[in-house]
Amino acid sequence: MARTLCSALPEADPAERVTLEGWIHRRRQLATVVFVVLRDRSGPAQIVVTDPVVREQVAGLPEETVVRVIGKPIANAKAPGGVEVVEPEFRALSAPALPLPVELWRPALNSTLPTVLDHAALTWRHPARQAVWKIAAASMAGFRRHLDAAGFTEVTTPKIVDGSTESGANVFALDYFGDTAYLAQSPQLYKQMLTGVFERVYEVGPVFRAEPHDTTRHLSQYVSLDVEFGFIDSHRDVLAVLRDTLAAMVDGVRATAAGAVEGLGLALPTVPERIPVIHFAEALELAGAAADEPDLAPEHERLLGKWALERYGSDFLAVEGYPAVKRPFYTHPQPGDPRWTNSFDLLFRGLELVTGGQRLHEHADYLAALTARGDDPARYPAYLEAMSHGMPPHGGFAIGLERWVSRLLESDNIRWATLFPRDTRRSRP
Amino acid sequence: MARTLCSALPEADPAERVTLEGWIHRRRQLATVVFVVLRDRSGPAQIVVTDPVVREQVAGLPEETVVRVIGKPIANAKAPGGVEVVEPEFRALSAPALPLPVELWRPALNSTLPTVLDHAALTWRHPARQAVWKIAAASMAGFRRHLDAAGFTEVTTPKIVDGSTESGANVFALDYFGDTAYLAQSPQLYKQMLTGVFERVYEVGPVFRAEPHDTTRHLSQYVSLDVEFGFIDSHRDVLAVLRDTLAAMVDGVRATAAGAVEGLGLALPTVPERIPVIHFAEALELAGAAADEPDLAPEHERLLGKWALERYGSDFLAVEGYPAVKRPFYTHPQPGDPRWTNSFDLLFRGLELVTGGQRLHEHADYLAALTARGDDPARYPAYLEAMSHGMPPHGGFAIGLERWVSRLLESDNIRWATLFPRDTRRSRP
Known part of the structure; x- marks a missing residue:
């Protein structure tokens, strides 16, 4: 039957x-x-x-x-x-189950995070835990659905890379047939090169960060939702695609994880038609920070999130123009004032969720930017070769999946939103 | 405008x-x-x-x-x-492009594989190369579309794992905060554990094999299309889902990469309503191999592919019952004759494309299987914990994306179907 x-x-x-x-x-x-x-x-x-x-x-x-x-x-x-x-x-259909380390039948899983993670294969069975991941899966589906419809091509890029990572810091080294190679900390250089091929690309895949410190919002491996596309005028075009992508992710959650949202009692955010944007200099002022601060501290981000909610009724706030000194070499300067950049962070409920922006696309600009930073152009042969054979003005962004879900849940630790998290102390299960 | x-x-x-x-x-x-x-x-x-x-x-x-x-x-x-x-x-919109290392405007890219790969970021721009990847992207989309509709949940699993890989051989080791960890050679153990959570799961992600030899059909990193699901009677249920998934992948290619198929002049395969199945023992006989051979050699696979085409008009042939000695410890034996297993390989045009089967699901069977192989159950604590708390009879399969595309193209080397391939000699670009 x-x-x-x-x-x-x-x-x-x-x-x-x-x-x-x-x-x-x-x-x-x-x-x-x-x-x-x-x-x-x-x-x-x-x-x-x-x-x-x-x-x-x-x-x-x-x-x-x-x-x-x-x-x-x-x-x-x-x-x-x-x-x-x-x-x-x-x-x-199975032998009688052994007594459980946690009581899955209770309406709420009353265990500490370490216990939940140690027994992840079991604790994910709890309906409230399943609901969390259903939201993650629905978010990925919404992400892809929107980009597929918008003419993007899905790509898959190498996770084992040679020395030409975009920064030497915090990468995992491995023995690669007798040579040293590294785990990719992002698909950044590859997605840019592929913008020269397909114009519009995305990738959903793991990235690796050998962050030496444990925080509630960092992982050693996470899922990066990466987007890059050409023929833009500025980072504002990137922000517009990001806005539509986030809206599609929320729609995806609403459409295919409605039961999970209801079960967890979540209030899904409304993505405004236009996400409010402020300049980094203005953000420092609003947050009461010194005008020469090169970055926003978590406390600043929280204050700005609160401000955006009060001022615009928005869970989202884009901060554009981040100082060039804090951005990677490929970042496009702000026209007219190269202290600033055509890049942005998107804050979601007072936490950085997305980094994005316009990139350099001229070979000569790359040589100048790398040299000015004391970096060696010879480290990036294929990337610079692509840049010398006609690259469109382009930009993109990356959303951290677990961070997105964690903020939707308003949870206190990103590990609650990760199937089997990896950090300095955890390489199992 | x-x-x-x-x-x-x-x-x-x-x-x-x-x-x-x-x-x-x-x-x-x-x-x-x-x-x-x-x-x-x-x-x-x-x-x-x-x-x-x-x-x-x-x-x-x-x-x-x-x-x-x-x-x-x-x-x-x-x-x-x-x-x-x-x-x-x-x-x-860009500075004048430098002279190209290959002539992209020619109807066919007349370069050797090493040249094409060395300049991959450029050579993928050639329309015939773009078409190849469009087929890969459409295949992934078709894969997901079918499984989403069939009640599967997408999962993302760790790529950095501790010692409990399913086999100690051919894994990349890395320094993980002072400990040794490994790159996952498959999501096998994780997808099984998650079958205990979501019943039906899939993952599209990179897997890593430190194969010490270069062949035309192996890569050090490839994209594995992994499926696992519970409440099956045998591997035949797995084969039925595989059949429908492959059909959806072909449909996906036909629907969203029609131009690419036409441009490359490809004949897409028809996936038969029922893929023909023969037992491993019969396969050996048909291929003229000795009855005690534990595996099929590439030449045997080619002969069997030819046979399936002549006998059934099918590009696909499933060989079931592979000898237990050649299958991993989690493989379910063939009821009544444990020399054989409830596992299969799917040959596509005479090449192994998919490995799948039914897995063990009882804790006691795992202890026996590991012990019989001289493996240590203590290496798999989380996995065996899951098995002791009620796992459904389950099974699954994994399709190698690049191998699939390579066979669709009938190309002579899997590297033609890989954006930036990794092998013993290649870790760039």
Whole structure:
């Protein structure tokens, strides 16, 4: 008999027995009845066991045991979806599960972050944890859907790179057939080169940062949603595509993770038609920082986020014009004042979510920028070769997936939004 | 004025001037006219230059220079799309391009593979090269579209792993904050654990193999299209999902890379409703190999591919029941005869494209399998913990993206289908 998902029980023919498959999420033993909550990928279903023989059998099937249940669907307004299953037969599809290190059947997972992460393969089974990742997956799908429709080409770039990373700092080194190679800290140079091929490219992939310090918002590996495209006038064109991409990600979450959003009680942000933009110099002033500060501190970002919400009712604020000294060599200067740049950070609820901007596209400008920084153009042969054979004015951005989800959740640590996080102390599970 | 893509010229209002942007793909100088082929992401357009001043200007804009062209669209049956642009004004958006190491304007790229790879950022600009990657991108999109619709959840798993890789051989080691970690050779253990969470998962991501030998069909990094799902009866259920996924990939290519398929003159395969399946023992016999061979040699695969085409008219052939000695510890034995397994390889046009099968799902079976192989269960703590808390019968497969595209192209080397390949001798560009 074909399997019925728990969520499809309301459409089941009440005259026919149904076959459910899933995990025993919870058993509640009363005097003459056992209520079993079965969990499958679609959600829960209630099974009512009255037969003494079956009650005895269910007593030997602890929570998380995988079972097949064949029974009769019957309306019950109090059951999930308004239908429960009675007169069930149970068949175990796995050996009885061992006692769990955490109680997955509780409405909230009352464990500390280290415990949750140590047992990630189990704790992700909790419905509230599943909901978090459903939002991540829906965000990726929304990201791609928008860019596919906008004429972008998906690319996949090397994660093992030679010395020509865009910065020598904080990279993982590995032995590559007797040579030293590095894990890519971003697809930056590749996505730019590919803008010369496909004009518009994106990549969803892992990036690696050997950050030597543990914070609540950094990981050693995260998923970078990278976009780069040509034929722009300035970073404002990049910001416009970013705006539409974020809106599509929110739409994706709303469309395909509605249950997760509801279950977690999240308020999804509205992405304004035009994201408010302020210049870096103005941002320093608003945040009460000294005018010669080269960067925004987390406290400044929080204040600016609050300001954007009050002033514009916006969860998003773009800060443009970041000082050239704090931006990478490929950053395009602000026309007329090269102390500043055509780059931006996007703050989401007071935290940097996205970095983006316009890049240099002329070979001569790259040589000058690298030389001025004491970097050696010879480190970037293929990249500079591309720049010398006709590159369009271009720019792009990168969104950190886990940071995005973490901010949607308003969680206190990015690790809550990561399937199996990696940091200075954690390389397992 | 808004930009018009080359492919949209046929719909342009002939009464209005249009703005095109792209690369000067080719200039053909005749006595009193220069024909310029402009290339943008949508394809080519022909620009006709008669004005002596503009002809002089165009003489200083070598091939690959990025330009904006404003001109008048006019019907010409001989031009691409039936429309060409006359009375053009040119504006260079990049400095004049340097002479190219390869001639991108020639209909075919007549360079050797090493040259093409050394200058990959440029050679991918060639329309025939772009077409190859368009097929790869469309394949990934088709893969995801099918699995999203079938209730799968996209996951992203760690690429930096500790000692618990599924095999100690051929992994890249790296220094991870003072410890040794490894690059994941597959998401195998993670996707299985996540089957315990989401039932059905997929991942599109890089995998790393420190293969010490160079062949025409191996890479040190490739894109693995990984699928895993629960509640199966046997590997035959896995093969059924694989069949539908491959069909969706072909549909994806047909739908969104039709121009690329036509440009390359490819014959896309038809995925049969039921892929023919033969047992490994039968495959050996058909290939004329000794009955005690533990694996199929490339020559055997070629013969079997030919046989499947003749016997079933199928480009695909599944070989099931591979000997247990050649399969990893997590492989489910063939019921009734544990010399064989519930696993398969899928041959596509006589080359192994996919490996898949049913996995063990009982903790006790894992302990026995690991111990029998002299492996240490203590190396897999999180994985075995998941297995002891209720895992459904499950299985999955992995498709190598580059190998898939390479076979579609019937090319002689997988590197032709890889944006920036990595092998024992190549870690750049």
